[in-house]
Amino acid sequence: MTPAARAQAAITILDQILAGDAAEAALLRWARGSRFAGSGDRAAVRDLVFDSLRCKRSRAALGGAMSGRGLMIGMLIEEARDPASIFTGDGHAPAPLTPEDREGMRAPCGIEGLDLPDWIWSRWRSSLGESAERVAMAMRDRAPVWLRVNKLRATAAQAQAALSDDGIMVEPFAALPSALMVTQGGRRVSGSRAYQEGMVELQDLSPQLACAALPEVRFALDYCAGGGGKALAMASGGIRNVTAHDIDAGRMSDLASRARRAGAAIKVSAPGKVSGRFDLVLTDVPCSGSGTWRRTPDAKWRLGEAGLERLLEIQAAILLEAAQFVAPLGYLAYMTCSLLDDENGSQVARFLSRGGFQLESERRYSPLDASDGFYFALMRRC
Ligand SMILES: C[S@@+](CC[C@H](N)C(=O)[O-])C[C@H]1O[C@@H](n2cnc3c(N)ncnc32)[C@H](O)[C@@H]1O
Structure with missing residues (x-):
C-alpha cells in the first residue's frame, strides 16, 4: 500500500472509532476485509490510528474537523508536511483538500493542545503539580515495549x-x-x-519496579489477578505460594497456560471463595488507566467524571474486602495504573484512616521517569 492508501485506510477506521467502535475491533475488521494489506501495512495503519487517537483534540483543531479526515490532515500539519502530498485523490489516496477542509483549520488552544479531556484537567493538575503539562505531553507519544x-x-x-x-x-x-x-x-x-x-x-517497567519492591513472603494473594501479570511477577520474584483471585473468573482464563509457560505454580481461587490469611495481599484495582493512555488512547476519551466516581467506590470496596485476608503483621499492597491522586494517595489515606494498617511506603511513577504512569502503596497490618 502507498502512504496515501494507508492514510485513507486510517481515515476509514478512525471514522468508525469516532462513531463509537472500539479501536481494536475496528482495526481487526479492516484487517480482515483487506487481505491485500501485508503485515507492514497493517502495522503502519495501526500506528496512524493510535497516533491520531493519542492526539485527537489537537489534531482535530489543526485539521479542521473531528473526523478521520480531519485527524489525518492535522497529523500532516503537525509534522510540517504538506497535506496535498497525501491528499491527492490518485488511486486509493484521500480526495484533495477542499475549501471546507481549510475553513476549520486552527491552532489548538489551552487543554486542547495537551490532548486531555477538559473535565480531567483540575484533577490532573492537582495530582501532578508542576509536571502536569509535561506528563500530558509525554502521553501524546508512543510507549516503549x-x-x-x-x-x-x-x-x-x-x-x-x-x-x-x-x-x-x-x-x-x-x-x-x-x-x-x-x-x-x-x-x-x-x-x-x-x-x-x-x-x-x-510487562511495562513501572509495574515491574513496583512488584520488585514487594516484601519476600511465603503466602501471597493476588486479589484482582485479571490476566495474572502481577501474580506471575510475584512468582518470578521468588514467592512460592501465590493464589490468584478475580471477581470475574473469565478474566483469569489464560492464567493457567501463562503460568505453565512461565514454570510458575499458581493456585486459582474461584470468585468470592478465597479462604485463609496471607502474608501479602495485592490489590491491582480497576482504575481510570490514566497512566497507560499512550497504549490505550481511546480509553482517554471514553472515561468521564461519573465513570471515575464509580471506580473510586469500587477501589475503596476492594481495599476493605481484600484487607480481611491479610494475616497479622501481613502486608496489603495497593496498585493502580493511574496518575490521579483521587485513585492513589487519597484512596489509600481514606483506607488508613479506618485504622488497623500503617503505610510502609508509596511511590507514583510517571512517563517522565518510568514508562507508564503507575501507583504503588505498601501497607502493613498493625
Ligand atoms: C487492573 S485489572 C487487574 C490486572 C492484573 N492484575 C494484571 O496484572 O494483569 C483489575 C481486575 O480487578 C477485577 N475486579 C474488579 N472488582 C473486583 C473485586 N471486587 N474483587 C476482585 N477483583 C475485582 C477485575 O475483574 C479486573 O480483572
Missing part, C-alpha cells in the same frame, strides 16, 4: 541472548536488570523463542 525476565526460566543474559537470536534487541534498565526495554524488533516478541518458552513476559 518492556519485557520482564522470568527468573524461573532464565537469567537476564540468557533471555537477552535468546531474544537477539530472533532479531530482538533490548536494553536492561540499570536499576532493575530483569527489566528489558525493546529497542528493535518489538513486533516480533510474541513469536520469539524467548517469549514462547516463558523466558520473558510483556
Whole structure:
C-alpha cells in the first residue's frame, strides 16, 4: 500500500472509532476485509490510528474537523508536511483538500493542545503539580515495549541472548536488570523463542519496579489477578505460594497456560471463595488507566467524571474486602495504573484512616521517569 492508501485506510477506521467502535475491533475488521494489506501495512495503519487517537483534540483543531479526515490532515500539519502530498485523490489516496477542509483549520488552544479531556484537567493538575503539562505531553507519544525476565526460566543474559537470536534487541534498565526495554524488533516478541518458552513476559517497567519492591513472603494473594501479570511477577520474584483471585473468573482464563509457560505454580481461587490469611495481599484495582493512555488512547476519551466516581467506590470496596485476608503483621499492597491522586494517595489515606494498617511506603511513577504512569502503596497490618 502507498502512504496515501494507508492514510485513507486510517481515515476509514478512525471514522468508525469516532462513531463509537472500539479501536481494536475496528482495526481487526479492516484487517480482515483487506487481505491485500501485508503485515507492514497493517502495522503502519495501526500506528496512524493510535497516533491520531493519542492526539485527537489537537489534531482535530489543526485539521479542521473531528473526523478521520480531519485527524489525518492535522497529523500532516503537525509534522510540517504538506497535506496535498497525501491528499491527492490518485488511486486509493484521500480526495484533495477542499475549501471546507481549510475553513476549520486552527491552532489548538489551552487543554486542547495537551490532548486531555477538559473535565480531567483540575484533577490532573492537582495530582501532578508542576509536571502536569509535561506528563500530558509525554502521553501524546508512543510507549516503549518492556519485557520482564522470568527468573524461573532464565537469567537476564540468557533471555537477552535468546531474544537477539530472533532479531530482538533490548536494553536492561540499570536499576532493575530483569527489566528489558525493546529497542528493535518489538513486533516480533510474541513469536520469539524467548517469549514462547516463558523466558520473558510483556510487562511495562513501572509495574515491574513496583512488584520488585514487594516484601519476600511465603503466602501471597493476588486479589484482582485479571490476566495474572502481577501474580506471575510475584512468582518470578521468588514467592512460592501465590493464589490468584478475580471477581470475574473469565478474566483469569489464560492464567493457567501463562503460568505453565512461565514454570510458575499458581493456585486459582474461584470468585468470592478465597479462604485463609496471607502474608501479602495485592490489590491491582480497576482504575481510570490514566497512566497507560499512550497504549490505550481511546480509553482517554471514553472515561468521564461519573465513570471515575464509580471506580473510586469500587477501589475503596476492594481495599476493605481484600484487607480481611491479610494475616497479622501481613502486608496489603495497593496498585493502580493511574496518575490521579483521587485513585492513589487519597484512596489509600481514606483506607488508613479506618485504622488497623500503617503505610510502609508509596511511590507514583510517571512517563517522565518510568514508562507508564503507575501507583504503588505498601501497607502493613498493625
Ligand atoms: C487492573 S485489572 C487487574 C490486572 C492484573 N492484575 C494484571 O496484572 O494483569 C483489575 C481486575 O480487578 C477485577 N475486579 C474488579 N472488582 C473486583 C473485586 N471486587 N474483587 C476482585 N477483583 C475485582 C477485575 O475483574 C479486573 O480483572
